[in-house]
Amino acid sequence: MKPSSSLQKRLGLGLTLGMTLLWLGATVGAWLVVQHELNEAFDSALEETAQRILPLAVLEISNREEPREAQHVATLKMHKEYLTYLVRDASGKILMQSHDANPKIFNQQPTEGFTTSEKYRLYGASALRETLFIEIAEPLDHRREAAREALFALLLPLLALIPVSLLGTWLFVRISLRSVLAYRRAVEARGVGDLSPIKVARLPAEIDPLAEAVNHLLERLRKALEAERSFTANSAHELRTPLAATLAQVQRLRHEAPEGPLRVRAAKIENALRELARLSEKLMQLAKAEGGGLLSETPQDLIPLLAHGVDEWNQRSDQRIELHLPSQASVYSNIDPDAFGILLRNLIENALKYGATDQPIEVSLTEQAQLRVVNSGPAVPQSVLQHLTERFVRGHSEISGSGLGLAITKTIVQGVNARMKLVSPATGRQDGFEVCVWLPLA
Incomplete structure (x- = not known):
């Protein structure tokens, strides 16, 4: 059967996973909005830059002695240019360009408005009745880098949020299910x-x-x-x-x-x-x-119960039972006194019936509530030993009996959550039969 999973675990993982998916969805949506706004801001910057440079370029070209000659605009300090521009006439001849401009990335013929190539975003504007044109180019990698940084800024808190959320959810669910856990322990x-x-x-x-x-x-x-x-x-x-x-x-x-x-x-x-x-x-x-x-609501001391039961059987069997008690004064167990009496009676009766008549029966109790009943006699084969606790099964068919003694003992042992073991030959002997019962301690 498949083991059941913990409700606390399912809620913790489910809520954390749900929150993570919602965060990822919100991050993607926010990133798309940020990317759109970034594109608008960069396009506006391109347009604004063209509108500012174009009048200055017209004035510069008009004041030249040779206005049709190309001129590179010198830079005051070497730096990486994100924006490069060309100023051309209507035929496409370059009249002015920035110091790092590459004419190959611009359109062959100057155009107005926004255009996009494989690697660049371009904007063109004209002046003097479309006789002078300016085109400004911006690398798309610049925009993509800005979009990636914005995405990382949105995803980075998620790395810390997932373990914190998992721990917080687990603690909250555990506190909320405290009464349910107490009910389970009570059951x-x-x-x-x-x-x-x-x-x-x-x-x-x-x-x-x-x-x-x-x-x-x-x-x-x-x-x-x-x-x-x-x-x-x-x-x-x-x-x-x-x-x-x-x-x-x-x-x-x-x-x-x-x-x-x-x-x-x-x-x-x-x-x-x-x-x-x-x-x-x-x-x-x-x-x-x-x-x-079979269980008593109040713990019972097994020593007086055992002593009384053995004394009663000794009066019937000519003192054939030897009793060995622990050194401590009492051994408490949750077994019902009547159930313990029935268990002891069946074990002693079985030992007296099937044990050697000229040897005593040993009954002992340890401090850990281990009850042992040992009798002498021929060893029981293992093939028979494993079936002796079944109903109406007897070790020696020639001896009269119902075959229920050990079956009743096993039923009581199972009912009180105890353990029972049959051993033959008995522990430390070459023959005999031994029954060990580990009773539940209070």
Whole structure:
């Protein structure tokens, strides 16, 4: 699945890109206007220069002894001329020219008005009833250089504006989405058992309906889970009573029956009822594991819960369980006490059922809430080990059981966001079976 992109990133990049494109568009428009105005200003300068030089040229030519001879106008100081001019008669003969003028760049015959060649912009004017003409030439490179400088002056601020705008937009969007980020953190921090409404102040108007819908969904889910837990508890109670009554009647029938096939049949019915009662209990545990409510709203100390559970099983199994507790006084976790009891009960029951009968069961808890249950016995093949957490799968088919113990344990582990690992042979041994569960610390 393609990962979703950040709204903050999209807004920051989108707004910055949009502003950059608008700036570029405005720059192009402004540059076109500036270029047009520059052309008008340069054309006006050409026309004005021609109007000022022409009367002086007429006076100079009229006062010559030889008016038809060409004359170069000397310059007072050597410099680069942007404007060069020629003064010619009607036939095109040069009568006067600027010191750096190149006659090849001018029109062959003098004309009035503006003309444009490949590299020059020219303007011509006449005097004395079109007997004297002046043409002034200006290089187009001069105008293009001025236009480029104007364009660079408009684009240069954009280099600093882009990073400043990106940073400013990112900060503004981050501040604006602060309540949304707080809402996201509140949702992420929720555990499986916390279905209370999520309250975050000052959400944007577009997000607020979504938050209300989530709270309504949580409320409906909480009611559904409560109804499921109530149904599970009532069903367990209702099933235990008739099963216990039926089992008692069958036991009485077995004792009252004479030796023979009837007593054997009654014993088989008794064993079947015991298996049915155990299966019913496992199914109720599985229903609770899948129904939610596996996390407690208040942290629970695992040490007294573990000690009580192990002591209860030791009374049933002739003190076969060795308990190892951490040195610190308490280990707090968010797991629900009932869920922890079911998890511990299934792990110990599995170890007692499949472990060696002449070896003790080791149960330990670390300061990091790591629960280990180790039993002796033949090692479990890897091909079987990876399927033991599936429902109705047993390690030894000759041993009676429902095959739900480790499946219930795995369901609880997943429900509390914990981790579980099956190891065989056990750590530091040549045989045995080990279950490690890393419970969530408070």
